[in-house]
Amino acid sequence: MAIRHKAVLLALFAFAVLPLSGCGPASAETQGQMVRLAKLEIDPAQLDAYRAALKEEIEASVSLEPGVLTLYAVSEKDRPTHFTILEIYADRAAYEHHIKTPHFLKYKQGTEKMVKSLELVDSVPLVPSMKIK
């Protein structure tokens, strides 16, 4: 009986649990990702300074932090003071590490008075393995 139970448990594991790790929309690599849209409106009088500070912060983050998978920032063509940033972190720990880095803190403190509004929208990717060619 004990052996039969073990076999049943093994079969259950193989059919019910294992497929979750290999199939489905998210692979193990992308499963713990943290994805967010940051939406900002910037003081027009400080737009050039803000762009420079954000660019510096993004380039430092992506090059120095393996867990920052992208910070893809765009401004609207018709409203250049409106920014959206697609933020992808490998996992929550990578994000927690990111917001304690010197380059992030420099950006955050340096741009505090340039940012008129900030909205952070936690999001779910439709195709988590998606890249940029």
Next chain:
Amino acid sequence: MAIRHKAVLLALFAFAVLPLSGCGPASAETQGQMVRLAKLEIDPAQLDAYRAALKEEIEASVSLEPGVLTLYAVSEKDRPTHFTILEIYADRAAYEHHIKTPHFLKYKQGTEKMVKSLELVDSVPLVPSMKIK
């Protein structure tokens, strides 16, 4: 005099025009890119069907069209009927080609009655060479 004029013009060209093609934030590779945010709200009763149709269209576009550099779609965690898609095309011609493909037309016609609103926001990337690790 004619020769001196020509020399002056050549010097002007070399110092004023040539640097534009090699330097600056955007490389030749990224300069003609078309970047857009698509913002959609979906009928909640048809959300599953919409997600499937969008996923199929995105996967076909990115795998079949070299000029579709990414279609990174997210839905909001707190409002799963609200989607944002970061669309990057190699250039306008790649976009024009994209909207005539059978997979795009199938998606567009098949989801027409699922989409409650659609806003297309032409955008400018801050770091055009940005990728997703």
